[in-house]
Amino acid sequence: MRKLLERYRPKYIFLGALGVAAVVTWSAVFHFDGGRLTVAFLDVGQGDAIFIETPAGNQVLIDGGPNKKVLSELSRVMPFYDRSIDAVLLTHPHQDHIGGLVEILKRYNVDFVFDSGDGASLAEFGEFKKLVSEKNIKEVKVRRGYRILLGGGAYFDVLLPEVFNDSENQHQNMVVVRLTYGSTCFLMTGDAEREHEFKILGDDIDCQVLKVGHHGSKTSSSEAFLKAVSPEIAVIQAGAKNRYGHPYQAVLDRLTASAVQIFRTDISGAVIIESNGKNVFVK
Ligand SMILES: [Zn+2]
Ligand SMILES: [Zn+2]
Numbered sequence: 001m002r003k004l005l006e007r008y009r010p011k012y013i014f015l016g017a018l019g020v021a022a023v024v025t026w027s028a029v030f031h032f033d034g035g036r037l038t039v040a041f042l043d044v045g046q047g048d049a050i051f052i053e054t055p056a057g058n059q060v061l062i063d064g065g066p067n068k069k070v071l072s073e074l075s076r077v078m079p080f081y082d083r084s085i086d087a088v089l090l091t092h093p094h095q096d097h098i099g100g101l102v103e104i105l106k107r108y109n110v111d112f113v114f115d116s117g118d119g120a121s122l123a124e125f126g127e128f129k130k131l132v133s134e135k136n137i138k139e140v141k142v143r144r145g146y147r148i149l150l151g152g153g154a155y156f157d158v159l160l161p162e163v164f165n166d167s168e169n170q171h172q173n174m175v176v177v178r179l180t181y182g183s184t185c186f187l188m189t190g191d192a193e194r195e196h197e198f199k200i201l202g203d204d205i206d207c208q209v210l211k212v213g214h215h216g217s218k219t220s221s222s223e224a225f226l227k228a229v230s231p232e233i234a235v236i237q238a239g240a241k242n243r244y245g246h247p248y249q250a251v252l253d254r255l256t257a258s259a260v261q262i263f264r265t266d267i268s269g270a271v272i273i274e275s276n277g278k279n280v281f282v283k
Helices: 002-008 026-030 069-077 095-107 123-134 194-199 223-229 249-257
Strands: 011-014 037-041 050-053 059-062 084-089 109-115 138-141 146-151 154-160 176-181 184-188 209-211 233-236 261-264 271-275 280-282
Touching: 037 069, 050 069, 069 095, 084 095, 084 146, 095 123, 184 271, 194 223, 223 249, 233 271, 249 261
Parallel strands: 011 146, 059 084, 084 109, 109 138, 184 209, 209 233, 233 261
Antiparallel strands: 037 050, 037 271, 050 059, 146 154, 154 176, 176 184, 271 280
16 A cells, blocks of 8 residues: 555545545545445447446446436436436546536536546537536546545546646547455546556556456557456447447457456446455456
8 A cells, every 4th residue: 555655646535425534534444344346337339437336335427428328327226216426537528428427417416527627629518517517516637646535445546647638639638547446456448548558557557357448449458558457357338330340359359368358338238347345246
């Protein structure tokens, strides 16, 4: 832990009830309580949407897919009466990641939005920003070194972006996080491409679960990166018969060669993985 703290010099952010930092002891924050962490890679068609529920019951949604489909998918993992999500993390403002988040902000009470601060000319982005402002949602622009404590011992370490890049290419400021619970971790890559992968090769990214970058596109999942992560499970979020040809056959071949179990939302629907802090299980 000490090494990690020194390396990242983390800036801490607490979620929800943990917001009152003064009353929470560090051991309570970091101690994983033996409960289950649930990570559901939802089937939103061509796009990403990942629902996380910590053992403390805090809920986080990483991206929302392209449209309303996220709402019906969420009803599989959340009870119908639950109308709040503690935090939403937007990896980058592309349609296939932000479209569904607009629907989420309209219908759910959300406390926090985490993003890179990048903008987009996309209509959905304007709507997203308007809802964040109207609903007084706390927006935090995250950078490498931020540790977001999710409750129950689970936390995000923000690996990218390191600095804000003024670029037309919205992949430049991709938010990449590692979700840690006990000795298990999930690497959440958004649409990270090879250049992002190389930036974090020296980090502790040896995780059991890899959310394969950019829907399995040929621009991602380099051999060196797959070797560094050496996941047991790789999850690809892509739409059935999508027009981009995701996932790319060479990426599937590289994963297969690494003896990784591959799960695809375009084939299996939602992929739900649980962690007890020691091992991960596909439900
Ligand atoms: Zn993208
Ligand atoms: Zn995408």
